[in-house]
Amino acid sequence: MAQLRRFLQVDVFTDQALKGNALAVVVDGEGLDEAQMAAFARWTNLSETTFLLPPTDAAADYRVRIFTPNGELPFAGHPTLGSAHAFLASGGDAKKPGELVQQCAIGLVRIKREGARLAFAAPPLKRGGPIEDAALRAQAARALRLAEAELLDLQWVDNGPGWMAVRLKDAAAVLALRPDFVAMKGLKLGVIGAHPAGAPEQFEVRAFVPDLGVPEDPVTGSLNAGLALWLQGSGLAPERYVAAQGTAMGRAGRVHVARVGADTWIGGDVTPLIHGQVRL
Structure with a gap:
């Protein structure tokens, strides 16, 4: 009842x-x-x-x-x-x-x-490392309507949901994306690019998960957690930074990342x- x-x-x-x-x-x-x-x-x-x-x-x-x-x-x-x-x-x-x-x-x-x-x-990654599968790489590029050469990195950052991450040349390239959600079928795709030096936010993030009924997620903690472990572990991000997400949807999400000892906090x-x- x-x-x-x-x-x-x-x-x-x-x-x-x-x-x-x-x-x-x-x-x-x-x-x-x-x-x-x-x-x-x-x-x-x-x-x-x-x-x-x-x-x-x-x-x-x-x-x-x-x-x-x-x-x-x-x-x-x-x-x-x-x-x-x-x-x-x-x-x-x-x-x-x-x-x-x-x-x-x-x-x-x-x-x-x-x-x-x-x-x-941030929980440990269930799956990490570069994505070498040629078919997956080609699908990710088609889904983002980009040439494969524009994907600076394509990585697994999977802490449970199954995230794949793409790094683009800058935040402007991230914000300019107009994805093809039909081509994205089966992918959970996060995209990140750096803002210019001196900007209040260091990175711009977008998350696309059409198979879950959410073509674009406004702000995504699990993706940002996986991105942080990858970027900080690779020397591509500082120990503390702020990521913006949701900008393309009229939101103002802010994710505060801090690495303290062995832990990365989101x-x-x-x-x-x-x-x-x-x-x-």
Whole structure:
């Protein structure tokens, strides 16, 4: 039988309402089955909808399931920060002062508060390294309507969702893209290019995931986490930087990346918009 459950909708990776990536969070997810979760995610029609559940791992503060309109994800970044905000805003307590531990399908993810921001520790890549497959390289170029020579790098940066990353010559080239989503079928493609020296943001990022019902994602934490591990590990990015994402969609997403010791933290602001109940 349907019941009223606590519900939040938040804007992630922005301190300006309506300028980041929206996330729907059902705080009281216990008792819902997978079909109900998937149906609600299709109904919200946001890039992701999450459901908070009691953890099954004693080290975790809460468990989350993450759904797109077309299916479930093992991990995603903006749902991680938005779900952590919802957990705390709804009265959740961390077992360890100053740090939350989220349980999701890829395992445990650490989250910390940095002033007004939350940041998650980038999970290790499940698959990394250059993409050598000629057919994949050609498909990526066709999907972006570019010559293969314009793809400076094509890398796996897969931390669960299956991301491929393309590096272009600069941020302007990233913003000029007009992808072919039919040619992109089967790919989850992130694109990055550097802004000129002295700009407030060091990189421009775009994320294309048409197979998940999200042709372009406004701001993407999992992709930025994978990009950070690759770029910092290759000497292509400093230990601290800010990436802009969503510009081409009229958004103002900002992803704050910081490498501290062995960890790379992916941070952003969360702006609450809706707080109430949903009947599920």
